[in-house]
Amino acid sequence: MSRYAEPMSRLIEELKKLPGVGAKTAQRYAFHILRSSDDDAAALADAVRGLKASLRLCSVCNNVTDVDPCIYCTSPTRNQRQVCVVEEPTNIAAVERAREYKGVYHVLHGTLSPLHGVGPDQLRTSSLLARVENGEVDEVIVAISPTLEGEATANWLAGALRGFPVKITRIATGVPAGSDIEYADEVTMARALEGRRELKF
């Protein structure tokens, strides 16, 4: 038996489903919402409902968007022939923060993970393969985290795109900026050496 009235335990149960939210935090959030004004509580409920009602995946790149195709896929100032492949829609913001990239994106919504039963069929790859097959892409930049799953995914992609006239590149990984190479593990150091570039004077 729950100690709380039914509407309260129902909200706590829902909040507990959020990542990083345990029973204690869920209780704190629920009581905060109970104490907040009717307007604030309604605004929160509306925002949650509006999210599902107005957002969808871009039919070209699988980015989360309120317009389809998304702003990147329709942008006349971005190179539509250069496609950066990321795991999750949130990774786009990380690439954009560098203000370096002027191409477009493709979101896989996950990585291959044989241990968890995630095979190529579970990833959203078809629209990327179609773009490459139709000759619409010059370069595919694989910007997936250098984890075991990420490496498996990058290798799978390279295999799937083999034979098409497209350049496949992988973002360099290595020693993080501002850190001491003394603390780099051997995989990081090997990658840093592999991704080295010429210094020009």
Ligand SMILES: [Zn+2]
């Ligand atoms: Zn898009």
